Amino acid sequence: MSAYQTVVRIWRSARGRAWAVGGAVVVLAVVGSGLLPGPDGPSDGDEDSPAGTGQRKPGLTAAVSAPFSAFTEGYDCYRIPTLTTTQDGTLLAIAEARTSGCDDIGDIDLVLKRSTDEGRTWGPLQVIRGAGDPGAYGNPAPVVDSASGRITLLHAYSTWTPAPDGSRVRGPRELRLAHSTDDGASWTTDPAPQPQLKGADWAWVSVGPGHGVQLTPTRPDRPGRLVVSADYRTESGESGAQLLYSDDGGLTWKPGARWGAPEGTPAPNEPALTQLPDGRIYVNARSTATCGTSDHRVSAIIDDAAAPEVPAPGFVPVSGLPAPPASGSVLQLPGGPLLLSAPSRPGAEFSDRWTLAVRTSQDEGRTWSKDGAVVLRERAGYSDMAALPGGRVGLLYETANGTPHGYIKFTAFGPHELRAAAEDLTPRRTDDATGHHNDAVVHGSPRLGNRPGGGRALRFDGKDDFLRLIDCPDELRVGEGDFALTVWVQYKTRGQDRDSGRRQPLAWAYGQGPTARQIRIEADPATGRLEATVNAGTGPVSVTARTRTDDDTWHHVVLQRIGGRLELSVDGAPPATATGAAGDLRPAGAFTIHLGTQPDYRAYYAGALDDVRLYGRSLSRNDMARLRDGHDVTDQERVHLPFDGIR
Incomplete structure (x- = not known):
C-alpha cells in the first residue's frame, strides 16, 4: 500500500x-x-x-x-x-x-x-x-x-x-x-x-x-x-x-x-x-x-x-x-x-x-x-x-x-x-487619519494613555513594543524634495542606556547601514538630546537638538528638510541645522517605517509618542505653531497617527 x-x-x-x-x-x-x-x-x-x-x-x-x-x-x-x-x-x-x-x-x-x-x-x-x-x-x-x-x-x-x-x-x-x-x-x-x-x-x-x-x-x-x-x-x-x-x-x-x-x-x-x-x-x-x-x-x-x-x-x-x-x-x-x-x-x-x-x-x-x-x-x-x-x-x-x-x-x-x-492571528493596528489608510501594525503591548492638553498617546516599554508602517506605498517614499516629520515625545533617559551608550530609536524610515537610504530620530543617552539623521545613500548627515528632551515631559519635535538643509526643532524654538542633506531619499525597493525600534530590532524606545505625521513638504513657523496648539495641518500630509485606539 x-x-x-x-x-x-x-x-x-x-x-x-x-x-x-x-x-x-x-x-x-x-x-x-x-x-x-x-x-x-x-x-x-x-x-x-x-x-x-x-x-x-x-x-x-x-x-x-x-x-x-x-x-x-x-x-x-x-x-x-x-x-x-x-x-x-x-x-x-x-x-x-x-x-x-x-x-x-x-x-x-x-x-x-x-x-x-x-x-x-x-x-x-x-x-x-x-x-x-x-x-x-x-x-x-x-x-x-x-x-x-x-x-x-x-x-x-x-x-x-x-x-x-x-x-x-x-x-x-x-x-x-x-x-x-x-x-x-x-x-x-x-x-x-x-x-x-x-x-x-x-x-x-x-x-x-x-x-x-x-x-x-x-x-x-x-x-x-x-x-x-x-x-x-x-x-x-x-x-x-x-x-x-x-x-x-x-x-x-x-x-x-x-x-x-x-x-x-x-x-x-x-x-x-x-x-x-x-x-x-x-x-x-x-x-x-x-x-x-x-x-x-x-x-x-x-x-x-x-x-x-x-x-x-x-x-x-x-x-x-x-x-x-x-x-x-x-x-x-x-x-x-x-x-x-x-x-x-x-x-x-x-x-x-x-x-x-x-x-x-x-x-x-x-x-x-x-x-x-x-x-x-x-x-x-x-x-x-x-x-x-x-x-x-x-x-x-x-x-x-x-x-x-x-x-x-x-x-x-x-x-x-x-x-x-x-x-x-489578526494583526493589531492603529489607524492613519489621513485617508491614505497607512495604518500602523502594532507589536508587543504598547499602552494607550493621554497627553495633557492633547489626545491619546502610546507608551512603549523599551523591550519589545514598536509599530510598523508596511507595504511601502508610494506616498511614503520621500524623494529629492522637502519633507517634514513631526511627533510629540515624552521620555527619560534610562540608566541602562546611559551605561551602554545605546540610543533609543523613536522613528526610523527605510533601511539601515552606512549606504542605505534612511530617515531617523534617536534619543542620545549621553547628551539627553535628540539626534536626527538622513542618508541619501552617500553617507549620513546628522543634526542634534539644541536642548535636552529627556526630562519626562512632553515636547513637540519637527524634523524637516528645506532644500539641502536639515532642521531639527523642539517646541518651536530656533532649529538646529545641518547642510549637505540634499539627495534622493527614495528607497529603491520595498521598505518599512518603524516607530519605537530600528530595522534590526537591537534597540527599543522607552517612552511615549503621540501625533506622528509625515508631510511631503516643509512646514512654516505658522504650520508648526498650529500643530503644537492641537490644530490639523493637512496639506500634503502623507500619514497621521493620532493613536486614538488599537484595533
Whole structure:
C-alpha cells in the first residue's frame, strides 16, 4: 500500500472525528532575513495574541528534530527544504546545502536525510547532486509514483562566475532530473538535462520549491499523472507559472498549463500545488507584487495539467492572507482540509518572515479564517509539508537565531493539536487619519494613555513594543524634495542606556547601514538630546537638538528638510541645522517605517509618542505653531497617527 493510500484510509476513518472541520481549507503560515545565524532576535510580543486579550495559547510543538544545522557536515547554510513520504513510509528531507555563506548563487549541493520513524530521528547526510561540482543545484521538487515507488527529483542547475566587485553572476539556468527506486537510498548519476521544459526565449526557469503531486488515477489500469510546478521569466520580461507533467511514472516530462502575467499585474513566483477533492489542481504562489498592496500571494485552479493554458481568470490575488514575500507549500489531505505553509507576518520585505501558524479556509482558498495555530513565533522562512503514514502532518521549515535561514527543522501535528492551539492571528493596528489608510501594525503591548492638553498617546516599554508602517506605498517614499516629520515625545533617559551608550530609536524610515537610504530620530543617552539623521545613500548627515528632551515631559519635535538643509526643532524654538542633506531619499525597493525600534530590532524606545505625521513638504513657523496648539495641518500630509485606539 502506498503512503498516499495509507493516508486516504486513515483520513477517511477519522473524518468528522479527528479533524472535524467539515472540509475546511487549512493554512500553515510563517511570519519573520538575514544570511547566517546571529544574535537572538525578538519575538513579536503579543502581536499574535487574540485581539484585545493580550493572552496567548501555547501553540503547536515548534520542533521535533533538526535534520540540517548551519555550519555542520561540511556546509555553512541549509535552505529550501522539501519533504516527501515514499511508498514504504520513509520520510525524505531534501535541501540545498550551501558551501560558502547563504547566498543564492554559488557552490550549492542537493542533500538528503531519511527518517523511518516519522521524523523523530534522521539518517546520515547524502549528497544527491553537486559533489565535486562547483555549480549551483537548487529548488528540489520530488514526486513519488505510487505504482512503481519511483521517486523523481526535478531540480534546477546553473553555473556561476565571480564579478569584478566580488559578487557572483549566475549563468544560464536549466532543469535536470534524478530518480531513486529504493526509497531515496541511492540516486541515478546521469544529470539528465530537460531542455524541453525551458522555453527558447526564457531567461529564467525553476521548479517548486516543494514536492509535486500524483493525481488520482482516471482509469484502474493507469497510474495517476505526476505534476510539478514551475515558474519562468522570458527575455522580454514576462513572468509566469507553468505545470510540468509525466504520464509514465516520472521517466519523461512535458510542459503543461502555462500562465503569463499581463503587463502591470502581479505574477506568480515559486508556485506550490496540490489536488483538490474534486480532482482539480490548486496552485498557491508568492506574488511579485510587494509594494502598495497587502495581497502578497496569488492562486489559481487548473482543471487539466496538460492543457496549453491556465484557464481564466488565471492567477488572482488572495485577499485577507497577510504574508511577506516568500515561498509556501500546500497539501490537500483526502476528505478534509487543505494545508498551506507560507510566511504570514504582514509586510513587503524579506525580513518580515516570522511566526509559523495554521489557518483555515472554507472555500478552496479564496478566503481565509482569522484563527490559526502558531508553530513558531520567531523568524522562519520557506517550508514544505507531507502527510505521514500515521495520519499526522509533517512540516519541514527554515529558521535560525535572528534570521529565518540557515537551519532546517522538522515538526509534526495532528488534528486535535491544531484545533486546541487555534487563536486569532489578526494583526493589531492603529489607524492613519489621513485617508491614505497607512495604518500602523502594532507589536508587543504598547499602552494607550493621554497627553495633557492633547489626545491619546502610546507608551512603549523599551523591550519589545514598536509599530510598523508596511507595504511601502508610494506616498511614503520621500524623494529629492522637502519633507517634514513631526511627533510629540515624552521620555527619560534610562540608566541602562546611559551605561551602554545605546540610543533609543523613536522613528526610523527605510533601511539601515552606512549606504542605505534612511530617515531617523534617536534619543542620545549621553547628551539627553535628540539626534536626527538622513542618508541619501552617500553617507549620513546628522543634526542634534539644541536642548535636552529627556526630562519626562512632553515636547513637540519637527524634523524637516528645506532644500539641502536639515532642521531639527523642539517646541518651536530656533532649529538646529545641518547642510549637505540634499539627495534622493527614495528607497529603491520595498521598505518599512518603524516607530519605537530600528530595522534590526537591537534597540527599543522607552517612552511615549503621540501625533506622528509625515508631510511631503516643509512646514512654516505658522504650520508648526498650529500643530503644537492641537490644530490639523493637512496639506500634503502623507500619514497621521493620532493613536486614538488599537484595533
